Amino acid sequence: MEIAVVCRGVAHVERDIGVGSSLDAEWLALIAALRLARARGLDDILLLGDAAAVVAQANGVVPARGRASQHLAVFRALAGEAAAPRVRHIGRAQNLAGIALARLHPR
Numbered sequence: 001m002e003i004a005v006v007c008r009g010v011a012h013v014e015r016d017i018g019v020g021s022s023l024d025a026e027w028l029a030l031i032a033a034l035r036l037a038r039a040r041g042l043d044d045i046l047l048l049g050d051a052a053a054v055v056a057q058a059n060g061v062v063p064a065r066g067r068a069s070q071h072l073a074v075f076r077a078l079a080g081e082a083a084a085p086r087v088r089h090i091g092r093a094q095n096l097a098g099i100a101l102a103r104l105h106p107r
Contacts, residue, residue, distance in 0.1 A: 001016075001017050001018055001019065001020050001024065001025045001028070002014060002015040002016065002017060002025070002101060002104075003017060003025055003028050003029040003032055003097075003101075004029065004097040004098070004100040004101045005029055005032050005033040005036055005097055006096040006097045006100060007033070007036050007037065007040070011096070011097065011100035012032070012036060013100060013101065013104070014032065020067075021067075022051075023051060023053060023054060023067075023068065024067060024071070026049060026050075026051035026054040027054055027067075027068065027071035027072075027075070028071070029049070029097060030047060030049055030054060030058060030071075030075060030087070031071065031074055031075055031078065033047050034047065034075065034078050034079065034085055035078060037085070038078065038082075043082065043083055044083065045083070045085035045086065046085070046086045046087075046088060047085050047086065047087045047088070048087075048088055048089075048090045048094075048095065049087065049088075049089060049090070049095070050089065050090055050091060050092045050094075050095040050098060052089050053068075054068075055087050055088065055089040056089075057072055058072065058075060058087040059087050
């Protein structure tokens with residue numbers, strides 16, 4: 001798997017992070033984005049993702065089951081007592097992290 005996070009216009013790509021599903025990768029990207037935002041001392045955090053299922057689980061709209069519940073627990077632990085990050089669904093064409101990954105694999 002590989003993931004990308006874009007923070008303030010800069011893409012951060014992690015490659016060869018293990019084996020998993022596309023939803024695992026989406027969760028790991030969401031967690032990496034929150035870690036990066038916290039490391040930069042950001043408080044008002046808006047996280048964007050194109051995986052509707054992951055966004056819904058992160059927002060508590062639908063239950064997370066299986067591995068997703070483990071990812072959600074990590075996400076919530078990182079969120080901690082600070083202001084909860086907002087997580088919003090966007091289309092794949094607007095996802096800068098996805099675009100950054102696509103550029104690594106030209107067709």
